[in-house]
Amino acid sequence: MADQHDPFGFDSLSLDWLLAKPGAKWHRHPGDLAAWVADMDFPPPPVVTAALRSLVDGGDLGYPDHLPDPSPARDAWAARCARRYGWSFPVEETRELNDVTQGIQIVLHHHTQPGDGVVVLVPSYPPFLRSVNESHRRLVPVVGRRSAASSTGWEFDYDGLEATLREQPAKVLLLCHPQNPTGHVFDDDELRRLVDIAERHDLLIISDEIHADLTYAPRRHRPMALFAPDRTVTIHAASKAFNLAGLRYAVMHIGPAVLREQILGVPDHLYGEANMFGAEAALVAWTQGDEWLDAVLAHLDRMRVLTGELLAEHLPDIVYTPPASTYLGWLDCRALGFGDDPSREFAARGVQLNEGPEFGDLGVGHTRLNFATSSHVLREIVQRMATPPVR
Numbered sequence: 535m536a537d538q539h540d541p542f543g544f545d546s547l548s549l550d551w552l553l554a555k556p557g558a559k560w561h562r563h564p565g566d567l568a569a570w571v572a573d574m575d576f577p578p579p580p581v582v583t584a585a586l587r588s589l590v591d592g593g594d595l596g597y598p599d600h601l602p603d604p605s606p607a608r609d610a611w612a613a614r615c616a617r618r619y620g621w622s623f624p625v626e627e628t629r630e631l632n633d634v635t636q637g638i639q640i641v642l643h644h645h646t647q648p649g650d651g652v653v654v655l656v657p658s659y660p661p662f663l664r665s666v667n668e669s670h671r672r673l674v675p676v677v678g679r680r681s682a683a684s685s686t687g688w689e690f691d692y693d694g695l696e697a698t699l700r701e702q703p704a705k706v707l708l709l710c711h712p713q714n715p716t717g718h719v720f721d722d723d724e725l726r727r728l729v730d731i732a733e734r735h736d737l738l739i740i741s742d743e744i745h746a747d748l749t750y751a752p753r754r755h756r757p758m759a760l761f762a763p764d765r766t767v768t769i770h771a772a773s774k775a776f777n778l779a780g781l782r783y784a785v786m787h788i789g790p791a792v793l794r795e796q797i798l799g800v801p802d803h804l805y806g807e808a809n810m811f812g813a814e815a816a817l818v819a820w821t822q823g824d825e826w827l828d829a830v831l832a833h834l835d836r837m838r839v840l841t842g843e844l845l846a847e848h849l850p851d852i853v854y855t856p857p858a859s860t861y862l863g864w865l866d867c868r869a870l871g872f873g874d875d876p877s878r879e880f881a882a883r884g885v886q887l888n889e890g891p892e893f894g895d896l897g898v899g900h901t902r903l904n905f906a907t908s909s910h911v912l913r914e915i916v917q918r919m920a921t922p923p924v925r
């Protein structure tokens with residue numbers, strides 16, 4: 535129940551309500567606790583729910599009037615980037631998408647050929663790896679490792695990348711910024727280093743910034759396009775920060791002029807047009823959702839700390855660094871002896887987590903835990919993870 539300290543009720547979700555949810559996260563493995571796919575357990579911002587309800591109640595679900603183009607949601611995204619991140623661009627340089635991964639595929643399709651190299655930081659959000667492999671592009675990995683010297687707990691081997699690129703050229707740097715699954719937030723020096731490499735090796739940068747709004751203070755998100763405006767395609771959605779993934783709506787800004795002409799010149803129907811519910815939800819989230827976003831970030835900040843405390847108490851052999859961004863914890867479980875994919879053992883204990891090996895070779899012995907839930911559910915999740923099954 536909501537109260538003055540928790541006006542949106544983030545910390546009082548009922549487990550019965552969660553177990554009855556129809557979405558993939560809670561429905562796919564009935565009865566288990568769900569801490570896998572990157573959906574939060576909270577209902578979306580009430581302003582968004584009210585706007586969608588009023589769209590339905592208005593009784594007009596016919597073709598939306600997208601004229602004048604650009605749509606209000608794209609306008610709202612551009613205005614928000616300027617206000618929040620100091621990044622301004624003409625809205626005519628953007629297009630709407632059904633989802634972020636579609637945008638990645640579109641850019642790879644236009645800018646690369648089968649066999650071309652695509653640089654990806656690993657461990658990596660699995661659809662990045664699949665996007666590269668299934669389109670028969672060549673993966674050029676940049677290895678990430680835990681580092682006490684880094685303020686986020688993570689560093690990536692850019693010297694190794696330079697050496698690899700001298701031997702095996704690539705066409706694209708596909709950046710997850712902030713990074714999933716480590717939660718790493720790239721600072722200005724690191725972004726400049728990446729741009730420097732991209733310029734020397736003529737890489738187009740695709741910057742997936744879907745997690746941007748989920749960056750914890752004092753770190754702050756800095757759009758890649760601020761550093762390499764003519765070399766960067768930025769893809770974003772309201773879906774992670776405002777918990778709207780089922781609505782299928784995303785936006786893309788295409789910095790390089792030639793690529794922009796190619797992509798914006800494609801007939802609209804080839805890539806599909808935006809769904810009016812997705813566009814409306816994003817518009818409302820980006821223009822009226824900041825109070826909810828501040829509150830959810832404050833709650834998630836507590837949950838990322840609580841995750842560490844609970845793991846230290848119940849599963850002290852797991853290595854976990856509270857992420858600098860996102861609500862995803864990347865757990866090194868190798869000391870537990872649960873094999874290559876520890877999520878199997880945790881599933882046998884009644885908790886669904888993500889399978890580490892899907893994040894690439896560096897995911898072996900790891901799993902990903904989603905802590906975007908109430909503290910009592912999180913407590914139950916970690917306690918169950920620590921309780922061996924009756925075999």
Ligand SMILES: Cc1ncc(COP(=O)(O)O)c(C=O)c1O
Nearest residue numbers: 572633634635659710714742744
């Ligand atoms: C880095 C990243 N990109 C993209 C997505 C998925 O976005 P979409 O459903 O819009 O393709 C996710 C979802 O977790 C993600 O973490």
